[in-house]
Amino acid sequence: FVGVGGGNDFQWCFSQVKGAIDEDVAEADIISTVEFNYSGELLATGDKGGRVVIFQREQESKNRPHSRGEYNVYSTFQSHEPEFDYLKSLEIEEKINKIRWLPQQNAAHSLLSTNDKTIKLWKISQRDKRAEGYNLKDEDGRLRDPFRITSLRVPVLLPMDRMVEASPRRIFANAHTYHINSISVNSDHETYLSADDLRVNLWHLEITDRSFNIVDIKPANMEELTEVITAAECHPHQCNVFVYSSSKGTIRLCDMRAAALCDRQSKFFEEPEDPSSRSFFSEIISSISDVKFSHSGRYMMTRDYLSVKVWDLNMENRPVETYQVHEYLRSKLCSLYENDCIFDKFECCWNGADSAIMTGSYNNFFRMFDRNTRRDVTLEASRENSKPRAILKARKVSTGGKRKKDEISVDSLDFNKKILHTAWHPKENVIAVAATNNLYIFQDKIN
Amino acid sequence: MRYSYQRRTCAIARAKMFPKGTKRKFSDSREEPVAGGEDVNQSSLAAVRMLSSYSLQRQSLLDMSLIKLQLCHMLVEPNLCRSVLIANTVRQIQEEMTQDGTWQIMTQALSAANAAAQCSADRLVATEVLCRQTEAAQGEQVPKPFPVVGSEGCPAEEVLEEEEEAAAAEVGMTMSTVSPQAPTSYLPGTFGMDPCWEEEETGEDDDDDDEEEEEDSEECGSGSEGEERERDSLVEDTRTAEQVFGTFEIKNPAPSPDPALEELFSDVDASYYDLDTVLTGMQSVPKMGPYDLLESLSSHGPSPLSSSTSCRSDLNELDHIMEIIVGS
Numbered sequence: 001f002v003g004v005g006g007g008n009d010f011q012w013c014f015s016q017v018k019g020a021i022d023e024d025v026a027e028a029d030i031i032s033t034v035e036f037n038y039s040g041e042l043l044a045t046g047d048k049g050g051r052v053v054i055f056q057r058e059q060e061s062k063n064r065p066h067s068r069g070e071y072n073v074y075s076t077f078q079s080h081e082p083e084f085d086y087l088k089s090l091e092i093e094e095k096i097n098k099i100r101w102l103p104q105q106n107a108a109h110s111l112l113s114t115n116d117k118t119i120k121l122w123k124i125s126q127r128d129k130r131a132e133g134y135n136l137k138d139e140d141g142r143l144r145d146p147f148r149i150t151s152l153r154v155p156v157l158l159p160m161d162r163m164v165e166a167s168p169r170r171i172f173a174n175a176h177t178y179h180i181n182s183i184s185v186n187s188d189h190e191t192y193l194s195a196d197d198l199r200v201n202l203w204h205l206e207i208t209d210r211s212f213n214i215v216d217i218k219p220a221n222m223e224e225l226t227e228v229i230t231a232a233e234c235h236p237h238q239c240n241v242f243v244y245s246s247s248k249g250t251i252r253l254c255d256m257r258a259a260a261l262c263d264r265q266s267k268f269f270e271e272p273e274d275p276s277s278r279s280f281f282s283e284i285i286s287s288i289s290d291v292k293f294s295h296s297g298r299y300m301m302t303r304d305y306l307s308v309k310v311w312d313l314n315m316e317n318r319p320v321e322t323y324q325v326h327e328y329l330r331s332k333l334c335s336l337y338e339n340d341c342i343f344d345k346f347e348c349c350w351n352g353a354d355s356a357i358m359t360g361s362y363n364n365f366f367r368m369f370d371r372n373t374r375r376d377v378t379l380e381a382s383r384e385n386s387k388p389r390a391i392l393k394a395r396k397v398s399t400g401g402k403r404k405k406d407e408i409s410v411d412s413l414d415f416n417k418k419i420l421h422t423a424w425h426p427k428e429n430v431i432a433v434a435a436t437n438n439l440y441i442f443q444d445k446i447n
Numbered sequence: 448m449r450y451s452y453q454r455r456t457c458a459i460a461r462a463k464m465f466p467k468g469t470k471r472k473f474s475d476s477r478e479e480p481v482a483g484g485e486d487v488n489q490s491s492l493a494a495v496r497m498l499s500s501y502s503l504q505r506q507s508l509l510d511m512s513l514i515k516l517q518l519c520h521m522l523v524e525p526n527l528c529r530s531v532l533i534a535n536t537v538r539q540i541q542e543e544m545t546q547d548g549t550w551q552i553m554t555q556a557l558s559a560a561n562a563a564a565q566c567s568a569d570r571l572v573a574t575e576v577l578c579r580q581t582e583a584a585q586g587e588q589v590p591k592p593f594p595v596v597g598s599e600g601c602p603a604e605e606v607l608e609e610e611e612e613a614a615a616a617e618v619g620m621t622m623s624t625v626s627p628q629a630p631t632s633y634l635p636g637t638f639g640m641d642p643c644w645e646e647e648e649t650g651e652d653d654d655d656d657d658e659e660e661e662e663d664s665e666e667c668g669s670g671s672e673g674e675e676r677e678r679d680s681l682v683e684d685t686r687t688a689e690q691v692f693g694t695f696e697i698k699n700p701a702p703s704p705d706p707a708l709e710e711l712f713s714d715v716d717a718s719y720y721d722l723d724t725v726l727t728g729m730q731s732v733p734k735m736g737p738y739d740l741l742e743s744l745s746s747h748g749p750s751p752l753s754s755s756t757s758c759r760s761d762l763n764e765l766d767h768i769m770e771i772i773v774g775s
Contacts (some may be wrong), residue, residue, distance in 0.1 A: 060496045089772055091523050116524075178527055195526040226535055228528045247528050280508060280539055284532045334504075338511060 012392045013445045014385055015430070016070055018055070019438035021383065031434035033421055037101040037109065040425040043071055043432055044111060045439055046096025050080040052113055052166075054124060071441055075124050077166040080115040092117050100192070102205070110169070114193065116179040121170035121205065126160040131155040136202040137319050175201050175211045182232045188239040191220055195232035198225075200244055202256070207312075214262045215244060215254065230288050230345075237297045241266075245302060249286030253313065271318045281333040282341065289345035294354040306330060308359050308369065323369045323376065326361050328399045328410050330354055341415050351424045360419030363408065364435045365395055370428055381433045381440040383417060391445060502549060505540055512537045 020029065028049025035044050043055040047387065056074035064256050083092040094115055102110040108125035125324070133155040137143050178196035185192045194201050200215035215232075216423035219225050228247045240256045241306035254266035287306035293300045294310075300318070306327060309319035325346075329336060335343040341362075348359040360366045361378070369376045378395045385392055397405035421434040512533050518525075544550040 006626070084769075084773070086769075088524075091773075093523055179524070225531060226538075228531050230528060234522055247532055280505075283535055283539075287528070287532060334508070337508075340515075342527075343526070 004247045006275050009368040010429075011445045012429075012431075014381060014387065014390045014392065015443045016441040017383070017386055017438055018071075018073075018441075021315060024443070025437045030438040031280050031421060031437060031439060032095050032097065032316050033099050034423040034439065035101060035110075035111075036423050036425055036432070036433050037194060038103055040427055040430065041075065043290065043423070043441075044099045045432075045434065046079065046113055047437075048093075048095040049430060050078055050082070050094030050096060050367050052096060052099065052111075052122070053078055054109075060169065075164040077122070079120060079122065079168075081115045081120065083117075084135045097170070097180055100183050100185050102185055105189075112185065114180050114194065117173070117176055119172040119180070119183060119203075120168050122166050123169045124164060124166045126162055128160060128165045129157045131159045132158050132184075132331050133141060151396060166339070170205065170208050172203055172208050172211070175203075181230060183263045184232060184234040184242070185206050186234045187237055191239070193232060193234055193242055195229050195244060197228040200229065200232050200242075200262075212260070214256060214260075216261065216263065222332045223241050231291045233291055235294055235297055236293050236295060240286075243291055243293070243300060245288035245291040247287040248283060249288055249304060251291060251300070251311070267313070267316050269319075271309070279333070281337060284337070284342055285333065290347040291349060294350050295352060296354055299354065301348055301350065302345050303359055305344075305346075308357060309347050309373070310357070321371065323357070324368075325359055325367050326365075326397070329362070329398055332410065336415075339415065341418075344418055344420060346418075346420050347422065349422055349424045351429070356432065358422050358424060360405045360422055360433070362415050362418050364417040365397075365421055366419045366421055366433055379442075381435040381437075381438070389445070392442065505544070509540045509544075511539060512540070 001393055014045060019031075020026075023323040026049075028047060028051075030048045031045050032048055033044075035091055037044070041057050041083070043057075044292070045053050045055075047053075049337055052075075053073060055071035057071050060069045077332040079096060080094040082094040084090075085092060092115070095376045096113050097115060100113065100407045102121075104110075110121060110123050112119055112121055114120070129336055132139070133153050133238065135144075135149060135152060135155075136146075137235045137255045176194065176199070177264060178198050180194055180196045182195040183192060190206075191204050194203065194211070195215075199363045201211040201221050202214050203211045203221040215229070217229060218225065226248075228245055232244035235243075242256070245251045249270065250271040251268070253267035255266045256263035257261060258264070258266060266311040273286075288302045288304050290303040291300060294342055298313060300313060302311065302312050302319075303325075306329060307325055309321045310321040310323075332341060345362050348357060350357055355372055356368055356369045356370050358366060363375050364380065364381045365378050366377050367376060378397070379392045380395050393406075396404075396407045397413070398404060399407050403409050417436065419433055423432045425431065431442050433442065515533050516530060516537070543551065544553075
């Protein structure tokens with residue numbers, strides 16, 4: 001099994017599952033993004049209904065030393081509402097496309113959440129104390145009659161039930177003509193970038209009425225449009241460097257010091273196509289759905305339809321590692337094109353040590369790859385394996401004619417159960433997996 | 448109506464070209480007056496010779512792709528990435544078909560059918576180009592999105608036309624007509640989206656585009672438009688691409704270069720575009736933007752444009768109308 005360091009006795013166990021159990025899934029409850037904050041103490045999810053739910057990890061209890069702290073709901077708020085563009089008679093979805101946490105600077109927590117058009121900065125603060133014994137007003141808040149005040153007292157802080165409130169502090173609107181697919185906080189903690197299908201903009205966190213356009217791939221004549229931006233991310237350490245991926249399977253690394261408009265990339269990453277496997281679907285499956293820098297900043301990982309690739313930033317002509325996620329789908333591409341599954345955008349993530357990577361698949365399967373041992377495992381997020389601390393069993397999809405006992409055949413896979421969003425705790429072996437409207441949390445079993 | 452006759456002849460030509468059906472299918476098509484004559488037969492023989500399962504697969508992929516592009520995306524803007532990828536796939540197929548000659552055969556068959564139906568290829572392009580607003584402008588029944596034959600994966604769509612296969616055929620056929628002149632010009636038409644506001648270059652065109660917008664949002668192409676609109680649509684053909692891809696642009700409520708629009712929005716707070724505000728500021732300028740929409744849709748009650756005092760009282764009316772448009 002796979003894990004940090006890849007010890008032989010490493011296993012994943014079920015920890016928690018959040019969300020409704022019943023079969024009828026409300027569209028609004030479908031989780032559309034999952035993200036741990038920098039410490040891993042908070043876990044945020046966004047859904048199609050425009051809501052953000054933040055879970056907080058409880059302190060480890062002495063009673064149950066073997067089970068790590070559980071994640072419980074910390075705050076829930078409506079981040080985005082549906083809007084209607086009357087001019088074009090089109091709806092603007094409230095679905096949260098991405099959430100990115102800001103580094104914590106004071107007692108409050110801040111995050112950026114975005115739908116297709118508008119990015120919002122939310123501040124989540126908690127109060128668990130209140131002051132009592134004011135001089136000028138009484139407990140109801142009404143002003144006291146000054147003549148009645150005969151003595152002076154110092155207000156005291158008393159504990160109260162914890163109250164968490166989220167308030168929108170900044171709204172970054174009207175900067176994107178096309179649908180926003182990515183946001184990424186810069187390492188300078190002052191700026192962030194947002195990317196839509198054709199443009200990338202750079203914002204200052206304090207300034208909402210303007211942004212800088214740093215990439216624009218819109219052709220003068222829209223008839224010539226053949227490529228769009230699919231994802232973008234800031235480098236984790238170099239605040240002048242960012243990358244963006246395209247629907248043609250290329251990644252461009254740009255240096256903002258080179259020019260105001262980063263139309264000419266500093267580096268261009270593309271793997272030459274294998275002519276023997278060329279088909280009408282080659283371009284579609286090469287389209288990159290997610291790009292993530294490693295924590296070290298030395299590598300980046302891209303996800304296309306069938307594989308995950310790790311790139312060394314110093315080598316542009318091919319990835320250093322390629323992992324097949326579900327190669328058995330290659331012969332089914334026509335059906336997957338027909339039912340639109342071929343356009344599903346899977347995300348991928350690194351573990352804290354950059355030694356393992358994880359990504360989702362169909363049938364509520366998700367895959368993990370250990371970069372050191374080159375071992376991989378397929379696990380499933382399902383209610384059946386939901387007993388506390390139950391060890392997750394490795395799953396296997398049978399590709400040949402003969403199907404072994406515990407294997408599942410390709411044709412039995414449920415393509416409606418797709419795991420598009422996963423997240424790995426920045427420091428520990430805790431993972432969050434979004435399966436439609438349920439959020440599964442798994443952690444490693446300490447032996 | 449001449450329009451549906453053209454489509455039927457295209458269907459016949461197509462059926463003859465790829466006779467994968469049973470005898471019954473063949474005899475069905477024979478019931479219709481065959482407008483191709485000998486030419487169609489000769490080209491269809493050549494096509495049959497070229498038939499292979501690969502060609503059929505490729506053709507079905509092409510049909511599937513075109514239909515995906517044509518699907519009625521009513522409420523939410525379609526995914527641009529997906530559309531671009533599908534369009535690129537279509538382009539790839541078309542290039543390959545051009546190389547192995549299949550494309551030319553389709554073109555010939557179509558021309559033969561056209562000639563027989565006594566209409567010019569240009570006219571066919573104009574009327575049948577896959578841009579929904581063009582068809583709507585014709586005042587014709589817009590072929591609703593239809594499932595690909597044999598494809599269960601496509602989302603269920605309303606089927607208005609009986610000859611749904613014919614529509615698919617015609618879609619394929621029109622591409623062939625366009626391609627010799629401009630290989631990519633048909634592609635944007637396949638998106639069939641509402642015209643972008645910025646494409647309305649002159650004040651007088653606004654009426655037409657507004658009508659189209661209204662019709663599109665009604666999900667129904669029927670209207671009372673006449674010949675005038677057909678001529679307009681011919682002109683609009685050349686910029687269908689811009690319109691289609693252009694619809695992905697959201698107009699910020701900033702003043703547009705159009706002087707009529709500037710006047711319209713001059714006393715409106717540009718930072719908050721709200722129908723209420725525009726409505727109240729609009730009373731002096733009769734036909735612009737959604738007001739055509741309102742006028743033609745409102746079947747009862749006073750027009751919201753009658754006076755500023757009645758504007759507020761008619762907001763319920765407006766909500767009701769909006770509901771109709773949105774189709775909720």
